[in-house]
Amino acid sequence: MFKANLFFDNISQLIKENKAKIGELESHANVSAGYIYRTSKDEGSKPGIDFVVSVAEFFGVSVDTSISVEFNSLTPTERYLIKFFEKLKKDTVGDQVRWIKYTPDELNHADPDINAFVDHPLMNYETFLDEG
Known part of the structure; x- marks a missing residue:
């Protein structure tokens, strides 16, 4: 079940983390200015699949991750693992x-x-430090 509130909370978190601008995202997604605000405030409204895909592409995460993971409650290790698996998927698909x-x-016997x-x-083993 698609949870629009979770998706829009994730957009806000990703915008903050990536120091992006809402207007840049809306332009990338080819939607009108204010679309994110209007759609997030309208309880019955759900974004179209093209918009969801554009958001995931803009932030470099999978669609599944963007609609199912609560970004604002992730630990540094969980954030690292998400980035790692997203890169692994991208590199594997790209035959890299x-x-x-x-x-x-x-x-x-090594x-x-x-x-x-x-x-x-x-x-x-490697130690990963929280960059934030």
Whole structure:
């Protein structure tokens, strides 16, 4: 079930986070000035699918994410994961990801260097800091 209030709350949050202007978004979505305000205030009104797709495209998120995730309640880790999976999806669709398959035996017998470091993403960890 589409929740218009959630969608418009997400627009407000994404505008704030991205330091965007409502007019830029409305222009990108090819809707009239004030469309977001009018549609968000009209209880019975729902935005068209073209507008929803344009919003997702403008902010670089999936349509599903833009209509189902509460952006203003996400933790920094959740925000990072959403960006990570959105980029992974984009890169995969664009054939930018080169998957290398390893057998369990290869992973279990990876040789560490002199500092006990194994040069493989599954054997590493990274710390992600909140940018905000």
